[in-house]
Amino acid sequence: MTAARTEQAPGTRAPDAPENDVVLRLEDLVVEFPAGGGQTVHAVSGISLEVRRGETLGLVGESGCGKSTTGRAIMQLPRPTGGAVVFEGRDITKLSAAELRETRPKLQMIFQDPISSLNPRRRIPDIVGDPLVVWGRRDERAKVVPEVLTAVGLDPEQVADRRPHQFSGGQCQRVSIARALVLEPEVLICDEPVSALDVSVQAQILNLLEDMKARYGLTLVFIAHDLGVVRNISDRVAVMYLGKICELGETEELFDDPVHPYTRLLVSSIPSMETVTGADIEKADRGRGEMPSPVNPPSGCRFRTRCPLATERCAAEVPEMREVRPGRFAACHYPMLEPVGAGAAVEGA
Template identity: 60%
Template sequence: MAGSGTAHLRDTDDVLVRVENMVVEFPISGGTVHAVSDVSFDLVEGETLGIVGESGCGKSTTARATIQLPKPTSGSVWFKGRDISKLSDEEMRRVRPEFQMIFQDPISSLNPRRTVTEIISEGLRVWGPNDSWSLDTVPELMESVGIDPRYGERKPHQFSGGQCQRISIARALVLDPKVIICDEPVSALDVSVQAQILNLLEDMKARYGVSLMFISHDLSVVKNISDRVMVMYMGKTCEIAGSDELFDKPVHHYTRALMAAIPGAEVNVEEQTLDGELPSAINPPAGCRFNTRCPAATDRCRTEEPQITEVSVNHYVACHHPVLG
């Protein structure tokens, strides 16, 4: 089931990003879209947080609202101990280079009129050199992501999708960010290329000390790259735990249904499918938002929203009837 709470937030010195009670709503004619509803999470230095769920569950909106694009309707976003949700536009502009994004469609996310060298170095031309990179060392960065600097004068359409994603990674790294948001970065790529890009992200994380927020609807991809995983449903948090723990012992009925749907997956769950359609985000169900599709739903689930509680060490779930044992 999906609920709220902050019991899973960590109180350690290495927490880089801390999001508390984030709400993102979009007014439309006839109502309000409740995209993200009271979501909390944190990210420590050098960690990869996977955010997973069905299309429309709010995972991309959650990540983008973390960098104030768009600004959350309410809630707070702390970065290095500073609440960036209260910064002015100019103050946020100066913080934003610390956050970079890698997008789902690698080709359309690159300016077709610019050369690869211009695309990668644009951030340096705006902000100037940093501790890691300058205009003179862009070729070195290109080599580190697997792009031959001799091809720097080519345009994006002259590269494959996988090569364009490597260019996107270099563009993100050039500003020496602390956090990179990866929004479905391999879903548009062939399976063989996906593995190469995932390995590259792991190498870049280790080499340059960045933290990753990795958004995907593909649990097998999330399992391979994430240190910690947060499962979302209709703008709410369902379950959050270390990657190995979550996949070995999923306790939320929605998480278990997602895992049962992985082709050929060796996960310790019973075969379980979801019935019914995803409810409207304009008029979400009362109580637990998953109650309309959950096989274990009771009257309590239809009236009372569950709170996030710890079911084992560093394993948290928002459910009135979790599958334990």
């Protein structure tokens, strides 16, 4: 860690995570895009997160909340507007193009659409082996490419002369995973890797990611809007709303007893034979509606326009991420600390 980055952003570190166990850290990350009429899209607005080595961190939220933009900002595609992305102690937003290129093999990404992310003119072994060619390791292709194709469940001989259009979506996603793994990265950004796939295929890809995580010692950032998928694969979960992180915690604890009104709203929407009920959920349910535009986000708490607990304070004051329980962080003036189904008691109400 450099001297300029010694101050820890509040509400990001789990109590049992030592400094040397953090492989990736976002510090006040900001991503903005110009819009028509001189306006600005505030896609990501000052989020801070830490990813521990070997874990799977789930990043969830509604479409348009900034999840995928955060993943691309980690990869510097494009570089963020502000803040820092600290990978293994180095702020990669400050690296030169040459230095960033040297770092990129350790950070790989799986994109949402498995078919369009593959070159339709190239054969599968060429697609998977291209990273080795780029890095001057052409001689390793004959050995490494068959190994990684076999690892993701594809027969190297059967795919030798085939192109992406000859495969299903699930098979193309396996090719994408193989391409991401061929350089043996440390961190893998998964941008909704199963959302375009059939449900039966989703399970296969999720199991494959778990197997690859164990086999290659990967750290995963898993971006998705499907809460059921995130619950099954993640160790910790960060909930994102309109460019901000609103809650962060261990997966089971967060899903079983969310404390932020938005998280409770999300959890209550998960299809289940045993629907989450309670006065607090009923209140949150009344707050359903369209997410505001990131061009002109609400003042104060960005969820306040849909929140049943909102007060004048929520409009005037931005809630800071703080630890409301051991290992649980929330950006809310009135976190819902009573267990789900026990009523709507809130802190400070």
